[in-house]
Amino acid sequence: xxxxxxxxxxxxxxxxxxxxxxxxxxxxxxxxxxxxxxxxxxxxxxxxxxxxxxxxxxxxxxxxxxxxxxxxxxxxxxxxxxxxxxxxxxxxxxxxxxxxxxxxxxxxxxxxxx
Numbered sequence: 706x707x708x709x710x711x712x713x714x715x716x717x718x719x720x721x722x723x724x725x726x727x728x729x730x731x732x733x734x735x736x737x738x739x740x741x742x743x744x745x746x747x748x749x750x751x752x753x754x755x756x757x758x759x760x761x762x763x764x765x766x767x768x769x770x771x772x773x774x775x776x777x778x779x780x781x782x783x784x785x786x787x788x789x790x791x792x793x794x795x796x797x798x799x800x801x802x803x804x805x806x807x808x809x810x811x812x813x814x815x816x817x818x819x
Contacts, residue, residue: 768808776800787811 775795782789786806799816
């Protein structure tokens, strides 16, 4: 190996080299900022108190649904906080009642043939 100094680069090549070094520094800085933002968000999320979600309101357990005297419950269904009863009335007719979760009557339908 000889102790020769390298020849200086052509001015055009030197200008390109300076631009590439600047681009490398800028893109490296942006990558570092992005990495810091991700790490900060992870630390923030981990250190936050995770309070339990609010509990849903519980309906009273002493509700009652009133059906006509002599009626027989044929079917029931529950959906979205509503209860639907299909009743066979004393005279043989069919009725459908819709109640909310507290037992209050929302709608009543008489089922009859045409």
